[in-house]
Amino acid sequence: MSIGRKPLAGVVALGLMVLVAWPAAADTPARPRPYVKRSPRGLVELTMGLSGGTARRTDTGRLLWKVDFYAFLGQMVLLDDGRTFILRGPWARLRAGLANLALAFWRDGRVFREYSVGDLLRDRSRIRRTVSHFFWRNNRPGPGFKAGLSADQRFYTLGLVDGTYYTFGTATGKIVKRWVRRAPPRQ
Numbered sequence: 757m758s759i760g761r762k763p764l765a766g767v768v769a770l771g772l773m774v775l776v777a778w779p780a781a782a783d784t785p786a787r788p789r790p791y792v793k794r795s796p797r798g799l800v801e802l803t804m805g806l807s808g809g810t811a812r813r814t815d816t817g818r819l820l821w822k823v824d825f826y827a828f829l830g831q832m833v834l835l836d837d838g839r840t841f842i843l844r845g846p847w848a849r850l851r852a853g854l855a856n857l858a859l860a861f862w863r864d865g866r867v868f869r870e871y872s873v874g875d876l877l878r879d880r881s882r883i884r885r886t887v888s889h890f891f892w893r894n895n896r897p898g899p900g901f902k903a904g905l906s907a908d909q910r911f912y913t914l915g916l917v918d919g920t921y922y923t924f925g926t927a928t929g930k931i932v933k934r935w936v937r938r939a940p941p942r943q
Contacts, residue, residue, distance in 0.1 A: 788826045795834040796909065802834055802841075813838060821865030835909050839863050840926055842905075842912055845873070859914065861929030869929030878936075879918035891917060 793802045811820040833842035845857035860870035884891040894915035913923045923933040
C-alpha cells in the first residue's frame with residue numbers, strides 16, 4: 757500500500773510549519789508572575805506584582821521602598837540593609853543591542869549607578885545570539901569562582917561570556933576590580 761502524493765504533501769507542509777514556528781515560540785521570555793523574595797538573611801522581603809514591587813522589613817513590616825516596574829525573580833538581588841538592591845538587566849534584545857541594561861544599583865527605590873552591556877563587554881564576538889536576543893553573561897564561570905553577592909554583601913561579582921569579570925562595590929556601584937580569564941568555549 758502506498759501513500760498518495762497529496763496526503764504526503766500535507767504532512768510535509770505541516771512538519772515544515774512546526775519547524776519554522778518552533779524557534780520563535782522557544783525564543784520568548786517567560787510571562788511575568790507575582791512573587792515574594794527575601795534578602796540573604798531574611799531581613800527584607802520584596803513583594804513583586806505585575807506592575808511593581810514593595811520592600812518591607814520582615815520584623816516590623818515597615819515599608820522601605822517601592823518600584824513601579826516588574827522585574828523577574830532572578831533579576832533582583834536584595835541586600836539586608838533594606839535600602840539597596842541590584843537589578844540585573846532583562847533579556848538583552850537584539851534591537852537595543854549593546855545599550856541593553858546590564859546592571860543597575862538602587863538605593864531607597866532610586867537608581868544611583870547603572871551599566872549597559874556595551875559598558876562592560878569587551879569582546880563582542882563572544883556574544884551568543886538567538887532569534888530575538890543575545891547572551892552576554894557567563895552563567896557557568898568554572899571551578900573556584902563564585903558570581904553574585906559576597907557573603908558580607910559588600911561586593912557583587914559578574915562574569916561575562918568574553919572571560920571578563922567585574923566586582924562592584926554595593927555601596928557605590930563602582931567597579932572595584934576587573935580581571936580577565938580565558939574565555940569559556942563557545943556553545
